[in-house]
Amino acid sequence: MRVLAISGSPRRNGNTDILIHTALDVLAAEGVETDFLSLADHPVKPCIACGGCFRGDEVRCVQKDPAFDGILDRVAAAQGILVGSPVYFGSATPQTMALLDRIGYVARRHPDLLRRKVGAAVVVARRAGQNFTFAQLNYFFLIAEMIVPGSNYWNVAFGREKGQVQNDTEGLDTVKTLARNMAWLMKKLDG
């Protein structure tokens, strides 16, 4: 059982990465294999609506983009997908949505890429827009037939400068509870 965690922050080791690693530590302790992908290291191009993913039977995006190459394999190998994004002007980052648009369109053609896998989002904001962004990411999971675990609060936390999210203990606890529920759900679905 594996979770692919995608950080949509362009800022390495920032607040989004901290939230994701908080979740991954819990998942690892629960015996779930983890795979971390930072879009700061893989600047993925956006979807160009070429429709190439609908041609042929191969699970692929036809755009030439070394950063994207291999990501579909990592998605296919995971039973859970954790997406983290900072809030940028009230929504998820362009980096996050560029990747999700492309994975999502391939999955329209090949639904088993995401169908009945577990999807969860974590979001960090300085001040506002976190609920919209949280909903935005959950819309992605729900149109892809994914199953979304909850926590004891919405999976949002606050911080501005790198590391500030460490001060939001309630936010970190929410993410830990989410990760425990994600592991629980994945084990149920695996059985």
Ligand SMILES: Cc1cc2nc3c(=O)[nH]c(=O)nc-3n(C[C@H](O)[C@H](O)[C@H](O)COP(=O)(O)O)c2cc1C
């Ligand atoms: C371009 C840009 C837009 C932002 N827009 C918002 C916003 O709408 N609401 C908010 O609360 N914070 C906003 N922020 C602050 C970030 O969400 C915040 O600094 C967050 O902790 C960054 O996460 P990171 O460390 O993972 O990059 C914005 C930051 C940037 C760079």
